[in-house]
Amino acid sequence: MKKAMWVGVAIAIAVAGTWGYGALARREDDTGRAVRLLAIAEEQSLALSFSRSGRLVSPVPDEGEPVRAGQVIARIEEPGLAEDASDFERQMAQTRARESSRREDVSRLQAELAQIASEEKRMARLVREGIAPAADLESVQHRRDGTAAAIRAREAEKGQIRAEEDALQARLGKVKHFEKEGALVAHTGGVVLTRHHRMGEWVAAGDPIVTLQLEAPRLRVEVPEERLSAFSLGKSVEIWPQARPDARARARIVSIRPRSEFATRRNWGLQSRDLRTFSVRLAPEGLPVVSGQTFVVETGAH
Template identity: 25%
Template sequence: MRKSLPVLAVLGIAAALAAWYWHSQQGVGLPAGLVSSNGRTEAERIDIAAKFSGRLDAVLVREGEMVEAGQIVAVLDAAEVEARLREAEAVVRQTEESLNEANALLAQRESERVFAERELQRAEQLAERGHTAVETVDLRRADHATAVAAVASAKAGIGRARASIEAAKATVQRIAADREEHFLKAPRAGRVQYRLAETGEIVAAGGRVISLLDLTDVYMTVYLPTDAAGRLRYGAEARIVFDAAPQFVVPASVTFVASEAQFTPRYVETASEREKLMFRVKVTIPPEILERHREIVKTGVPGVAYIRIDPETAWPEAFAVRLPDGS
């Protein structure tokens, strides 16, 4: 056992030296139009949060599980909102009955108007022949005017009833939308990174429940010096080679270049790079490639990004695209 300790120490030193040598050689021998930088893969993170406070009835997904867009991932207790929805639906039925009553009242008032109009016509004819008093004609005119006003009032009542129905139905739609928000859904396909709350817990409004990684938006953040970043164009071609699978070459493109230089972060492996002002660059893998290989796509995987800053420079044969499916 004691003899094996020096052997393990030697092997550990050898592995460390090999890793240092590999990193130190990145970019050595590249054509003038290519640059390289190391980094780690990242994915766009989506936090699925509760719109309303309440108790979690169920969390339906596990960490690491793939979910599809629109899939229900968690359910909030909706007993209260369902009660409000039934109450609002009852109000709709009440307002519809009010409309029926308003229609019936209009029919009655219209009948009274027709009768008053005929009575007025008869009174006017009798007055022309001298068989009735002028006061009787005036009374019939007043009755007719009252009947016409009653019809107008009944029509206004129908308008109010219809407006009440629309308002009640809008309330039903709003509460139904609130109830739908109690079913938390994935806004897009991805892999569950974290379950941030568990069944039975009470979450606040806006409280995060599930953290999801969008595996169709995976990129590597690298840092380039000023001379390279100044020549870089959006959409520039790139290649990514991962430490864990150097036999594959993954195509990518530049989708972001920082507008200001900065000191590179502590996790950049090469000390000399950390001492320089660099520009942050995002190199993104095409979504169609990620979709084909989403079962093996991971974040946090280290590798090296090779970026073509001169579009006239040809890619060396070593950087021909090679993917796990042979394409």
């Protein structure tokens, strides 16, 4: 009797262990069921800097001042660049004028050559009829050869003029690019969070001039690997402030990446694999967000 009782206890323990192990494995598997996690609003900042060194020659926006996309934040000195650009543009205008004059000369010479060819035919007929001496025909032929040579010479200048214009265009492009590097433009709107330099100061290439706080903070939620299938790039999820469950809105998933290069947990299921945690960032839509605010993120089953 006791032996049967102990056998029953052993069987019960084995069944309970098997059930518990299965529950653990199922919990560590990605079943695609609905997920509800906490997210925090992160401050989105952007440091703006020049790609070359120079002295600031324009005022820099103060901290707290709004900045719109495309606005010039600051400029650095550009000694001689404007004069160089004007000089290259003047030389290019002269080159284009030479090309225009060359084309006019070629057109004039071609018309003149056509007249000479007509006169040559007439003179050849007169020579055959004995009305005009052969010397007159030779004179017309010399004029024809000279005009044809002049046309070839003017046509040969075309390549040289084009090469000069291309060289000037390349130099002007470099100057314009250098001028563009001297203007710091905000490619996105925001508010000046920190002003690092003032007008008149020397700044090195890469040194931040201002740091902008972007218009809308992003939400960051840490997602276990076994729940990752509920999150995909571009997908819209439901969010609400943790303190205000009634203020619900939507947020779009804009990035998904591992939080670290190593596994954070281990699945002890049948495959016994490592599990990682992923940082998912969301862009709220139509809901004011304050940096540091906590939100609830909910996404349905896939």
